[in-house]
């Protein structure tokens with residue numbers, strides 16, 4: 402597969418910015434980047450980080466660490482400021498404004514569409530069915546279609562946000578075949594650690610059209626770091642690097658990412674995942690016992706989607722009790738649906754208390770409305 406045939410011609414033609422740290426080793430006497438000679442802090446932690454220096458664009462140790470975590474070769478790793486940056490880079494490198502398109506399967510993560518809009522790429526939606534299941538046959542037909550804009554990126558999410566369902570391996574293989582050498586299949590695995598299913602990273606060697614997005618934001622408990630990895634064919638990584646900011650990662654973020662994924666990290670993660678799974682089971686059974694819950698999609702991630710009697714009302718009621726849950730009522734196909742993330746046992750206790758008060762609050766406010774109208 403020739404990924405250069407898919408990329409925007411401007412990106413292929415441009416000469417990327419050559420940064421000091423990107424073009425020379427960071428050893429010896431460093432007088433090539435107009436940096437200050439020292440950091441203005443006495444804190445040894447800052448000194449150790451060499452805060453006065455531009456960090457490596459792709460720090461070797463972090464690339465190797467994430468390659469080990471995700472079990473891929475280091476050449477296949479692009480460390481990003483979270484998956485949001487990966488989505489943005491892919492769209493900018495592969496989608497010609499006004500000519501190319503992305504495919505998404507709503508309801509899904511909102512950033513695919515936003516990145517496409519910013520780039521001027523068309524969004525072709527292949528909506529999920531009434532049971533919120535992926536329409537794989539329609540996806541195959543859409544990808545194979547020859548009229549309309551050129552499809553460059555097919556965004557799939559496993560487990561999906563907000564529906565929580567996995568993309569089974571056999572369906573992924575069908576869709577990889579449909580993409581062939583005409584489009585990239587971008588598999589967003591932001592939540593894969595929360596379930597038993599295997600990541601698709603083992604397919605990268607055989608499918609150069611496959612791009613996988615991973616993140617430290619969810620199952621590594623580090624959303625504040627803004628750090629993730631895009632895993633792909635080295636030719637794709639090279640193209641994305643042309644568009645990426647010269648120094649995307651901050652020195653504190655690099656240090657923290659190494660610490661989070663370092664010694665003891667896996668054990669800490671396992672404990673957290675087990676605690677989340679236990680709290681999630683409890684939430685699912687609590688919801689099952691409430692007559693105002695019409696349906697739940699427990700899914701495979703660290704959240705539960707539920708259709709209730711009055712989604713916006715419930716979200717407002719919970720907020721008045723100091724608990725924030727997410728309203729999806731205005732998303733097509735998700736009328737009166739709310740998404741609840743799994744927190745600590747204290748968080749979930751506060752939620753349960755708020756949920757206990759919902760029927761009364763709902764009926765009370767209903768009476769009020771009648772009384773005043």
Ligand SMILES: *Cc1c(COP(=O)(O)O)cnc(C)c1O
Nearest residue numbers: 483484485510562591616618629
């Ligand atoms: C939360 C989430 C992400 C994470 O994005 P980051 O930029 O890495 O924080 C990516 N994809 C999906 C579907 C998500 O829900």
